[in-house]
Amino acid sequence: MRSGSTRGAVLAALLCAVAVLLLGACGREEAGRETEPSATALPWTLSAPTRSQITGAELGTDQRTVTITVEVPSGPNPCVRDLKANLTEPVGNTVPVQVTFVSPSGDRGSGCSRTATARARVKLPEPLGERELVVGYPGAVFTAEGARPPALRLCGDLGCTPPATGCTTGSYEQAVKAVNAPAHTFRNAEHCDGKWLVLDISWRTGPACDDPADSACTSQLGDRWFYKAGEAGWEPFFRTATGGCQAVQDREPAFPTPLCAPLEPLSPSLHPTHSPSS
Template identity: 50%
Template sequence: MQSFRSRSKRSQSKRSRSRRSLAAVLLSAVAVLLLGACGTLSAGSGAIPPTPVETPHWQTYAPFGVTAARLADDGRTLSVVAEVPHGGKTCVRDLKAVVTSTSDRTVWVQVSYAHLTGDPHADCAGTTTGTAEVRLPSALGHRNLATDVHTTFTADGADLPELRLCGERGCHPAPTGCTPASYDQAVMALDVPNHTRRGDEHCDEKWLVFDISSRMGPACAEGEAPGCGASRGDRWFFRAEKAGWVPIVRSTKSGCTDVHRVEPAFPSALCSGLPPVN
């Protein structure tokens, strides 16, 4: 009886040791997995995992600007010259122009190119120009060609096949003449501050003269502080040309003395009775 109990106790002891050994093995395995998941980081080390390297891929961009546009004799085949990066084979590919919309007044053309991003060997700091061609759905005619918000071309008044780049006064500025719209455009041709006031105009369709008054001093309501009502006056003489009113000379003197020194053909009838500008 004692022998049986002794053997039973030994068996129980072996089973207990086996369970403890199995538990130790399991705990060791879990510790290995945890360390593997953490990599080389340790608690409180403050180490930052490495940033993954970007895989190079081709991405679409708009050019820096469209500098010129040409229209073939058929009125539909359009070539646009765009400024793009330069420096290697991965800087630019697939330069293209696509018609995105049309209306009675405007044809919109989107210009784009592909660039390889994430290429550590690319050096695209330089610039160059490239040409893309597109066939319009119909002849451009008198419509404007828009390549972005700030860049518009027109065939009107252009030296074809080159289209004319429209300026601050738009593609179709008001013709020269004795009209308020043409006077406003004459002011725009001058290097004067915004909100410049225009005085009486003297005009005969080919020649124009008027005074302008530009505010000087602090930006405040007139009378609020010394200098608020200060202004500077000038008299400008213009000649009508195809592009609009072209400034001839600026003056503050009475009569025609200054303008006749530069342009003797300016009519005396428009300036002989003018007083000096205050």
């Protein structure tokens, strides 16, 4: 009996060892399956449309429901989810709204290389009235003033009520913008009668220096622009570095002599080296 018991114990031990090995092998096989390469899910991240991607806004008949039209990523697979518009803290006479969505478009592998039009809706706590709707930051600004309902009017760089064309500081700023002048441009002189305008503008050039007495640090480039009043503000029609009236009146005979006769030629340091263009 003792010998049989011994053989039984040995057999049981062997069976246990085999079972452990089998279980271990299964475990390793399963673990191997888990470590096999698999397709990595694309990250979906919170995004917001830029100012240029906010293309329109409409005001509902209740004067409170606003529908905002935006351009969003598009592709062969889903590219946008959770598109929404939320009110943020009012500032002055404005109603700020932030549009957001979740998208994998930040990953090149998403295929979201095209755009599509989408709409997000938000309900204001009270009628919009004369307040301005600001969507995003920096925002696209809309107003009901001068709009064709149900659309709201998209305002320009000079705001919803730009300064009237005239001999005013705000009007001159609009004139500088109209010629796509470089950043940090400043006005040297204005000659204006309300219908016609001469504007001398210039901007710094050369190396960045600490010594303003060094001519290399204070050199400038500049332009002289001629404008006529238009419905949307000053409209540039001619540019030259020469003085007097001949050049501008060759282009526009109606330009008034009192505005151009006193003009001196721009000094070489104040105008570009390229030939004047219209």
